[in-house]
Amino acid sequence: MKGHVKERSPGKWAIVLDIYDAAGKRRRKWHTFETTSKRKAEEECARLITELKSGNYVEPTKQTVAQFLDEWIAFIKPSVAPKTLERYTELCRKNIVPLMGDVVLAKLKTDRIDAAFTKALRSGRSDGTGGLSPHTVHHMRRALIKALEQAVTWERLAKNPARATTPPKVERKRMTVYDAAQTGALLDALRPSRLFVPVLLAVMCGLRRGEIIALRWRNVELGDNLRQLSVVESAEQTDAGDVRYKEPKSGRARTIALSSTVITELKAHRARQAEEQLRLGIRPGPDSFVVAQIDGSALQPRSLTREWTKNKIIQRSALPRIRFHDLRHTHASQMLSSGVHPKIASERLGHSSIGITLDLYSHVMPGMQADAAERVDEAIQRALKPIG
The missing domain is CATH 1.10.443.10 (Intergrase catalytic core)
Structure with missing residues (x-):
């Protein structure tokens, strides 16, 4: 496998890959790469040749992120609940597509996604009144990761660029309950x-x-x-x-x-x-x-x-x-504040694991720990021999 670079216009390079089949017949694949440096274009050419040799090469396509997400939504429709489909559709079309829908899928990189999420936090509301909440951006990230995993499965991408993105910090609101x-x-x-x-x-x-x-x-x-x-x-x-x-x-x-x-x-x-x-x-x-x-x-x-x-x-x-x-x-x-074991509480609430219960209601636990410490102390004190 061979390749070379050719400058088409200032700042735009053509990367040409020569691929030979089993019969020795040559096919050429063309990639467009933007840089002012010939050296960087040659490095990208070398990277693509390495991907070809390792079997990780992805055919170049002009499909945009918006087009792919529409295809993905249609694909998952039979296999997810209607409410789930509604949520994925809303996140993709209302939140993700306006930020990066015009990007060619094959060129979507982690830094581009991180920049889109930063913009969403700052000014992502469709009515122009400000940014989206970290909670919403967190769900956008999860939806994009899931969608791009399918792109990897379909061999549209070599790897999922959304997985390496930095998730927004979501501050859990203190829940209000009745005594x-x-x-x-x-x-x-x-x-x-x-x-x-x-x-x-x-x-x-x-x-x-x-x-x-x-x-x-x-x-x-x-x-x-x-x-x-x-x-x-x-x-x-x-x-x-x-x-x-x-x-x-x-x-x-x-x-x-x-x-x-x-x-x-x-x-x-x-x-x-x-x-x-x-x-x-x-x-x-x-x-x-x-x-x-x-x-x-x-x-x-x-x-x-x-x-x-x-x-x-x-x-x-x-x-x-x-x-x-x-x-x-x-x-x-x-x-929990009455001393019910978290495992029993988890079963009554229908949580899939006791960890979810402890995570959600950790604010109740300090009082329980103090009570546990006193009970252990009382037991030890009763067991100690009197001094003198």
């Missing part, structure tokens, strides 16, 4: 409201919004021997408003033990719900939703969020304003 007194006040205030049961399931069982929406009576055991509910699916709503039911976020079902208070409230709720639906001529059954419309039809996840945000009872109360998802955080924080 026990505030939780009790919340439940008392909401008892007459249809919002009471979904809030109860979030703050006393740690269920996610989608898990509450998807919960059916067949998955709830309120007898003397079994007092639990099983989380087997979750509701997901797309930007188009469609709702689908899928497996829980961790990818597996989980069982949550129910306290006496939750059992009592759910029994009363089931009786009220049955009376309500029977008056409409509807016979509730095992497939009925625990949290539903008056006619028994399923709620939409966003409807629950809107009801929580705009509920007049909560607005008139002195309680701090928190997100609906923070009710789940409330349950987790109260478990």
